[in-house]
Amino acid sequence: MKILMFGAGVISTIYGHAFRQSGYEVFHYVKPNKIDELKNGVQLHLLDSRKSNPHIQNYKPLLIDELPSLEEFDLVVVSLRHYQLESVLPLLAEKLGKADILFFNHLWEDTSLIEKYIQKGQYIWGFPNAGGGFYHLPHLTLKGSLMDSIILGEMNGDQSDKLMRLTNIFQQADIKVKVQKNMQHWLWKQFALNAGISSMAVKSGGMDELLSSLPKIRQAVLCIREALDVCKARGVNVKEFPEAKAFYLPSWLAAIAFWGVTMTNKQQREIFKAYNHMDEIQMIYNDIIKTAKELNVPVPKLEGISVEMKKIKLDINEKKVSQTIV
Numbered sequence: 001m002k003i004l005m006f007g008a009g010v011i012s013t014i015y016g017h018a019f020r021q022s023g024y025e026v027f028h029y030v031k032p033n034k035i036d037e038l039k040n041g042v043q044l045h046l047l048d049s050r051k052s053n054p055h056i057q058n059y060k061p062l063l064i065d066e067l068p069s070l071e072e073f074d075l076v077v078v079s080l081r082h083y084q085l086e087s088v089l090p091l092l093a094e095k096l097g098k099a100d101i102l103f104f105n106h107l108w109e110d111t112s113l114i115e116k117y118i119q120k121g122q123y124i125w126g127f128p129n130a131g132g133g134f135y136h137l138p139h140l141t142l143k144g145s146l147m148d149s150i151i152l153g154e155m156n157g158d159q160s161d162k163l164m165r166l167t168n169i170f171q172q173a174d175i176k177v178k179v180q181k182n183m184q185h186w187l188w189k190q191f192a193l194n195a196g197i198s199s200m201a202v203k204s205g206g207m208d209e210l211l212s213s214l215p216k217i218r219q220a221v222l223c224i225r226e227a228l229d230v231c232k233a234r235g236v237n238v239k240e241f242p243e244a245k246a247f248y249l250p251s252w253l254a255a256i257a258f259w260g261v262t263m264t265n266k267q268q269r270e271i272f273k274a275y276n277h278m279d280e281i282q283m284i285y286n287d288i289i290k291t292a293k294e295l296n297v298p299v300p301k302l303e304g305i306s307v308e309m310k311k312i313k314l315d316i317n318e319k320k321v322s323q324t325i326v
């Protein structure tokens, strides 16, 4: 089995490593300037819910800086920040041939963006149940978690052969697949959850500060509800997703439940704490606010964070985590 990971970001590295562990031949297509940065590999500090011990290991990705024909591969995984997608679509389309692509990231547009370049039947969407961030300690280190399941679904809800084939590939790496019938709505809902949580983390001065304060978590719950209102205005029945429905409990109860999850699920807590893409947080926030304006959805709590969001520059979490694991 030959797999191409587009890039060597957090998600591509975590799953590239998991695929290699299960015997697949994994290549990472990276920009030329990354070859030198990655030549000594990446030190992984991963909580892996498939195993009892944390995973501490050096991963040396096989790197290529020229994209070959994608038909050579059994699976092509593209996991980028949502706002990077558009810039890579022409290149992917040029190299695609008869191959299929798994997009494995957030999406806030609709799929017409993708279909300007890639036909409906040639891609599928998934979402990782993993995450974290890179730290220079000074060796390049990826701190985060890998859970034992992912989300996957055809945009039209079909149980296609492609879906089955991809499910098998993940299952052989001990990763279960939870199939979503309405992937577009699932992705919008997920984007809204991210917007609410990560913008309140910024407002709180960091994820630790947020997760250790019930009043702040309650504010995050209220922000999430506003972001979910934007999804509702796009026609999403948010209550059909249990992880979103929980935020409609009375706000203190929802806050306690959320805090409880982060206390008991140490992998999820680690993802929240190690995640450090401050510019992505800013873009997700800006996108939610923009759509709220377009659709006339009031989002006063989120708008109340605009000053802090504009000031985002430095990576607060990076400093904290580096102190704890060196």
Ligand SMILES: NC(=O)C1=CN([C@@H]2O[C@H](COP(=O)(O)OP(=O)(O)OC[C@H]3O[C@@H](n4cnc5c(N)ncnc54)[C@H](OP(=O)(O)O)[C@@H]3O)[C@@H](O)[C@H]2O)C=CC1
Residues within 6 Å of the ligand: 006, 007, 008, 009, 010, 011, 012, 029, 030, 031, 034, 079, 080, 081, 082, 084, 087, 088, 104, 105, 106, 128, 130, 131, 132, 133, 271, 275, 277, 280
């Ligand atoms: N990190 C996390 O905890 C989680 C992330 N996600 C989602 O998964 C998606 C991916 O996230 P993540 O892996 O963290 O993001 P990263 O920024 O770590 O990874 C994206 C990678 O793609 C590379 N890239 C971008 N454009 C190109 C290009 N033209 N050619 C080659 N490489 C390119 C980037 O390289 P460069 O940096 O050089 O531009 C970067 O290494 C996002 O939607 C994110 O929200 C979901 C759950 C958790």
Ligand SMILES: CC(C)(CO)C(=O)C(=O)O
Residues within 6 Å of the ligand: 131, 190, 191, 193, 194, 197, 198, 271, 272, 275
């Ligand atoms: C960890 C988090 C919230 C990024 O912080 C995420 O899981 C997501 O992007 O949906």
